[in-house]
Amino acid sequence: MHDDLSPLCGRFLAAADLLGRRWTGVILRILLDGPRRFGELAQGIGTISERVLSERLKDLEAEGIIERHVDPGPPIRSEYRLTQKGQDFWKVIDELGKWAERWVELKPAPVSVSGKSVAAKAARAAPRKRKTA
Amino acid sequence: MHDDLSPLCGRFLAAADLLGRRWTGVILRILLDGPRRFGELAQGIGTISERVLSERLKDLEAEGIIERHVDPGPPIRSEYRLTQKGQDFWKVIDELGKWAERWVELKPAPVSVSGKSVAAKAARAAPRKRKTA
DNA sequence: GGTCTTCACTTACTTTTAGGAAGTTGCTTG
DNA sequence: CAAGCAACTTCCTAAAAGTAAGTGAAGACC
Numbered sequence: 001m002h003d004d005l006s007p008l009c010g011r012f013l014a015a016a017d018l019l020g021r022r023w024t025g026v027i028l029r030i031l032l033d034g035p036r037r038f039g040e041l042a043q044g045i046g047t048i049s050e051r052v053l054s055e056r057l058k059d060l061e062a063e064g065i066i067e068r069h070v071d072p073g074p075p076i077r078s079e080y081r082l083t084q085k086g087q088d089f090w091k092v093i094d095e096l097g098k099w100a101e102r103w104v105e106l107k108p109a110p111v112s113v114s115g116k117s118v119a120a121k122a123a124r125a126a127p128r129k130r131k132t133a
Numbered sequence: 134m135h136d137d138l139s140p141l142c143g144r145f146l147a148a149a150d151l152l153g154r155r156w157t158g159v160i161l162r163i164l165l166d167g168p169r170r171f172g173e174l175a176q177g178i179g180t181i182s183e184r185v186l187s188e189r190l191k192d193l194e195a196e197g198i199i200e201r202h203v204d205p206g207p208p209i210r211s212e213y214r215l216t217q218k219g220q221d222f223w224k225v226i227d228e229l230g231k232w233a234e235r236w237v238e239l240k241p242a243p244v245s246v247s248g249k250s251v252a253a254k255a256a257r258a259a260p261r262k263r264k265t266a
Numbered sequence: 267g268g269t270c271t272t273c274a275c276t277t278a279c280t281t282t283t284a285g286g287a288a289g290t291t292g293c294t295t296g
Numbered sequence: 297c298a299a300g301c302a303a304c305t306t307c308c309t310a311a312a313a314g315t316a317a318g319t320g321a322a323g324a325c326c
Contacts, residue, residue, distance in 0.1 A: 029149070044141070049314050183287095
């Protein structure tokens with residue numbers, strides 16, 4: 001079956017662990033478009049909390065994936081940009097994006113189309129993003 | 134900068150959210166090698182708790198990424214396998230693996246080589262996998 | 267010059283998710 | 297019939313993430 005896959009070694013586990021933290025993929029996706037400031041990232045993502053964004057940026061910086069540049073030009077502004085290690089992540093993000101385009105259907109709203117409840121199974125799980133409550 | 138990337142739309146966010154749950158990438162990586170049973174997955178991953186593995190498998194099944202086949206041949210056994218949607222994920226996992234090969238350095242152990250503490254920064258964060266405690 | 271606002275974060279507190287271990291069900295083996 | 301799988305659940309604790317409010321420095325407004 002895809003016997004040409006990279007092996008499941010410690011390296012892979014570390015990478016999966018990184019991407020397995022919430023928002024990491026989205027942050028990387030945005031930074032691949034170019035450097036961004038803290039506020040821009042927060043806005044671009046929309047639903048991330050500043051607390052977690054701050055945490056994630058520190059994680060990524062510690063991993064050497066992004067760099068933080070502070071411009072103290074009085075209105076103090078910081079900017080985050082990808083290192084080479086981070087830039088190199090682009091193929092992963094791109095493939096994820098392609099997969100999403102092919103397979104993810106936006107659920108427009110839990111409406112039923114011709115009697116069949118479209119978002120049936122989704123309803124019984126998903127305590128993530130219950131912003132509506 | 135990579136202006137040919139897929140857009141940051143709802144589809145991407147959903148995909149990133151999926152992969153942003155811990156263990157998802159690793160489970161997919163293993164299933165890309167072929168169908169696996171619950172116990173095999175648990176063993177293959179090593180450090181996942183059965184509780185979470187069970188949860189993650191249900192998530193993935195609900196998303197239509199894997200299928201659960203129960204073989205009631207008295208020793209009841211279940212088997213998980215990828216659907217087409219799941220198989221199609223292979224490029225993402227493969228790129229992640231390639232990135233990991235290029236950029237992830239295995240930290241052999243927190244030994245100091247010639248006086249310099251090797252795992253210096255790693256030490257102050259990482260309450261994940263503190264199995265050693 | 268006192269007040270207001272922005273930016274980039276922190277702190278404090280709550281909820282959700284993950285980890286760890288023991289229990290459950292159904293069937294088999296000694 | 298006690299023990300042992302296999303595949304899960306349950307229960308309980310410990311990390312993460314969510315939410316809101318606060319901090320500090322620099323302008324901008326009045």
